[in-house]
Amino acid sequence: EIVLTQSPDFQSVTPKERITITCRASQGIATSLHWFQQKPGQSPKLLIKDASQSFSGVPSRFSGSGSGTDFTLTIDSLEAEDAATYYCHQSHALPRTFGQGTKVEIK
């Protein structure tokens, strides 16, 4: 099973700040890595697919990069509505796995 480890687990940031969340895979997964945003009481929403491609309708302040084992989600100029938990997910191999999540709090 491919283990995805996110860091940090929690981040408290001020509006307009830039944040970076990393996801490390226990083995190479090419670019089969996707990022989701989940707000309290809601289902996950796809932000970034295939490591760096923005999903339809996602604001341009969200971007992704990486390949192999190391990946990054960047949120430029954070807004209050970005308070959420962010998950990475790999579809390179079964079983499909998710990271443990990174909770982003807005100060």
Place this chain on the structure above:
Amino acid sequence: QITLKESGPTLVKPTQTLTLTCTFSGFSISTVGVAVGWIRQPPGKALEWLALIYWDNDKRYRPSLDSRLTITKDTSKNQVVLTMANMDPVDTATYYCALDSDSIFAYWGQGTLVTVSS
């Protein structure tokens, strides 16, 4: 517009079998490359993939739960059904179904909370 919605019991007793239905619209599970998956999330915890069923009826399960899970589809009704046998309190979670297109969970249902308790 793509939508998915989960339905089923909110409370099940230990040892019972859980049956959840995902009813979807806006896509066909007969389309090549399309699959529907189930993912769950215990309260306050991370997401956990459970099962996938593909357009060609190929089925894949989480290895640790393989003996307890069954996934089926009814193309005419636009539904996918997941059954999980021998439920335990640790299976208490919100269960989601999602459209898997080109191996990406692009659209998710709202989820349904299932509590396992006697």
